[in-house]
Amino acid sequence: MYWNSFSDFIAMGTHGPYVWGSFGVMALLMILEPWLIARGRKGLIARLKRQFRAERAERNPMDSRRSRN
Amino acid sequence: MLTLVRAVIGRDLRLAMRRQADIVSALFFFIIVVSLFPLGIGPEPDLLRKLAPGVLWVAALLATMLSLPRLFADDHRDGTLEQLALAPQPLGLVVLGKVLAHWLVSGLPLALLAPVLGLQFDLDSEALWVLTGALLIGTPALSGIGAIGAALTLGVRGGGVLLSLLVLPLYIPVLIFGAGAVDATVTGMGPQAHLSLLGALALGGLFFAPWATAAALRIALE
């Protein structure tokens, strides 16, 4: 292990804000991007499912009632 | 082949002449933008001389872009473009003609007007000559590259703003060499290298851009 103490590690010499600033933003964006995609995907799937169910209900009222119950 | 290009140029020029207001307003846009800079940064001649190449070239880029959305839009609306795309002649040559016509009504007047504006920036006569020459050589490339953007954004909502977003990054080499030529003259290095690179860009642009534009037009017409 290269560091003497945890506070040394955080300080990064005198460059702590720069190192952790770039690291933090990168981590944040790399979490944010997949999260946004996953959220968008959930919304899309819910929308499509609703649409398909509505279309099926239009085509065949009996069938949709049975499957929804 | 040449007759086709010439016919397209003649037709577009005739159409442009019916709409002189467009040409004139693009030119005034150029004049006003260039004249705003001294008001913004102050009248010191040394500073202005240093900024002149960049300011004039950036203003020229923006001014040539003003007329780009119209390059294909009118022909698209009245169906001419579809006829041209179906014609046996290669669409690339038609585009080349339109690009050259666009240059004649936008780039050429800008180049001829630029020395007058250069005087406001205290450029000496040699720099003014180089400025005119660089604009004459470089603006065809701007028309060529711009045509690709115009074809891609044809009939797209928000086309004008989008066009500038697509085209401006691609204009950067022209800007660098064009402004660099004038800059090199001012600092006494000689503009030859810049001008020949600018010429290479213009030739390359005029050679390749029409084909990319033609492909983009076919997509827009599908």
Add this chain to the structure above:
Amino acid sequence: MSNRLINWFKYASPQSFYPLAGKLIPWFWALAAVFGIAGLYIGFLVAPIDAQQGEGYRIIFLHVPTSWMSMFIYLVMAFWAGLGLAFNTRLSGMMAQALAPTGALMAFLSLWTGALWGKPMWGTWWVWDARLTSELILLFLYIGFIALQAAIDDPRRADKAGAILALVGVVNIPIIYFSVKWWNTLHQGASVSLTKAPSMAQTMLWGMLLCALACWMYSIAVALMRARSIMLERERHTEWVRALLDPQPAGKE
């Protein structure tokens, strides 16, 4: 040989690529995590301090991989775009569209980490260096691509228009890079030396490579996730999407 060829084309249709991508995504996430942890472990805990740059050099473990990825993704995107234009395959356009935002993110991160690196090393957030300027222009190209695709409603036309733009961009990137470099050497004003640490310690190199692999795996995972959403959205009128999201009781209809 012919067997492999058939398999390859089988996955070129969204219908069969969708489940395959779904199966692959967790693996790429796992690889990204493994490489990322290993790279950061070496980068932050094993690699020694740099004699000239102090601890701040550790930003290199983020900066260089993101720069690489931003350029590499543009090439891959242009490759898919060209493939889509040449063979008119549905999947290629979707892949190009899925890659663009991640590429833009990488370009942005590269600029951001570069700025935070430059401040302690050169005393300035931004220099008009050839590399920085080209990276900025690359970000503009990404944004133009995304904006063009977003503005066109018909996905087929969006794909093709985007493909032409991406290919024009690829042709232009060397020209832009060369011109910026030329411009930079002529205007060398500030006496900032941008030469990076010439002799890089072995451990640093390993850390950087591992971080680059992590970024690569991350990009693939995210692009596949986005591609899956795009597939569902665009193919929503097809039977396979309907069967997937709205399974019918057997024997009905």
